[in-house]
Amino acid sequence: MKELKLMKGNEAIAEAAIRAGADAYFGYPITPQSEILEYLMMEKPHERTGMVVLQAESEVAAINMVYGGAACGKKVLTSSSSPGISLKQEGISYIAGAELPCVIVNVVRGGPGLGTIQPSQSDYFQSVKGGGHGDYRLLVLAPASVQEMADHVGLGFDLAFKYRNPVLILSDGVIGQMMEKVELAEQTPRLSNEELAEKYPWATLGKRDGEPRHIITSLELESSKQEIHNLKLQAKYKRMNEEEVRYEAIQCDDAEYLMVAFGSSARIAQKVVSMAREKGIKVGLLRPITLYPFPSEIIHKLAGQVKGILSVEMNAGQMIEDVKLAVCGKVKVEHFGRYGGMIPTPTEVFNALEQKIIGG
Amino acid sequence: MAQTFDRPEIQTPENLVYSKTTCLTDNVMHYCPGCGHGTAHRLVAEVIEEMGIQSETIGVAPVGCSVLAYNYFNFDVQQAAHGRAPAVATAIKRLLPEKYVFTYQGDGDLAAIGTAETIHACNRGENIVIVFINNGIYGMTGGQMAPTTLPGMPTSTSPYGRDVETMGNPLKITEIVAMLPGTHFVTRQAVHTPAAVRKTKKSLRMAFENQKLNKGLSFVEILSNCNSGWKLSPVKANKWMVDNMFPFYELGDLKVNGEMINKD
């Protein structure tokens, strides 16, 4: 039987990681996500499943520990918040280049710089466009509830191993700090080294007699070979776009106006949908669950149906660029956001919708 | 070359006194002739072969001249980001405690950009081996100043010699890690003479044996010349090393069995 608990989003991430059969977590404290490391330390997962939990000396060290563990075929994750995620970018680029699977959680806070510790969605660009150096993409999941925080850990690992690619869970201070009911998955057993070696022949689990050694690297000094590697990565991202787009369409069937919002903004926008519908205005909400790959096709389709689209984000207008690419000029697209850790109220969003889309 | 060695009449098993370790591949090394890296690679590989742990070893290569170490070591190797090898190795060892894990790092990697990772892996007493090649210069990028560059020593980024007033003093990181409770064995060796090579190999063997016994971190610094970077012939480079590097970076064990060695 599945277990029902009331948990913070951060705690749900941590518990879900244990239950997903994660082999290790490496992290460094930063608000508003320190509960992940705290919960794991409190839970003693080494006693429950043998999972390793280590507080690293920095976010930089933590992501490189992830690299080392992932290269052994292990299920490894790390988490941080915006400034810490910036520090991890070098390591993430190496992980993407070396094609290693891992899960990275960003519980976003407002920036730039040290910024604020309050919730924000201002790391959208960094998340979906690569983030570090080089041509690469992360598969980006955007949970909008504590339940999804838990679910996306297991899903994240599945996708990470399916594509040998890092998966980013793009959350924020609202989803990380709030408590909701969450139904927890049953314990997935951790795999033995023998099982890993069988399943992941690329993993550095030791050279076997008569077999070639395993090398994990992102270095290729010959440009012609590096280009081939890049083409391989691009083919992988194309496959993600074909197979992994996930979204939730809320009251879109008869919608005359559309909002596009992810994560906590989508929760606020959902309230706005009911506020509008109470007034007889047919508003729908398209909530991307994957931000990369982006649900462009459905947005393009809806653009042919609605009179205007509002991109609701807790930033100065980042996702709107992808919305506009999807809409391709078919209909007006506007942005509404609050910045720097301010959370828009449903009333504010509703007013923006009226002024920018319905009235405009 | 092939002609010189193609003498099947004397290449018989009973005449065999030495052969290349199976823990090195047949790939031709990219290191400059006279460089110490090749010897250091061989010694690490020989120790691993002699201990019979080829299939249980995972090495971590750095960024620097030995970035391509994975082309030469014939066992599993991960190539790490610049300076991060001790963090990478930490995770491997924590997740595969029964395996043998070592990092192979140069001075820029270990003692400049990776200082934090080095100090903290040592301080946690990770049960790994760190092999530290110190040649006082950035070889791969073309001879820039390293954290271990000697005072007054010219490099491409200290063309008038290292001015300690503005560029700081060379960092004796090996002395620093010896003071940390997490290190079990800390030594400084060299590979410029057969005797030094033998001593270095002994130290490497001890380091890997320590790992077998879960003793904590073993740190083996190997002083090496960088004749290209120093702009000297290999023989002159080794002499320069003896005359200039050794007085500053004194050879010998700094810590054995967790006990500091009193040199007085």
Added chain:
Amino acid sequence: MTEEIIIAGFGGQGVLSMGKILAYSGVMQNQEVSWMPSYGPEMRGGTANVTVILSDERISSPVINLFDTAIILNQQSLDKFEKSVKPGGTLLYDPNGITRHPVRTDINIYKVEAAEEAAKMDSAKTYNMIVLGSFLKVKPIIKLENIQKGLEKSLPTRHHKLIPMNLLAVERGMLVLQTVHTV
């Protein structure tokens, strides 16, 4: 049924834990719940607040700007949230330390001398449970038995011996509620 509540006061008054008990109690009667705290340095002795939503349906936004009920435990919070109560909604406050009392006439206003009652019970820790009791008197949305279950779930086992005292405090809070103004 959907009840959107803000609880606001000083850090250390048990604002967040009161919200947590409320949320857990909601779970015990199969409701959807959300608990969204203010977080960060504010928690350390400054003002603290938490938004708790209990509903029979899926909860949309955990962040809202208008509330069915505001439970107010200091002056700053009264100044900030009195205007955020929906017309016809409820404001419950502890007058202890309040110099500017609520003035709205379009909402129901109640007060509870919780600090004083907690002193009488000789346990400052019962403060937030007295307030919770008063709230439940005004809005009996949770059965006492579910409060007990909520306490069991939200308190660590080592504190379970304190549950009877907490329940007494809830009952006390129900008795000492005072009506200031109703619409």
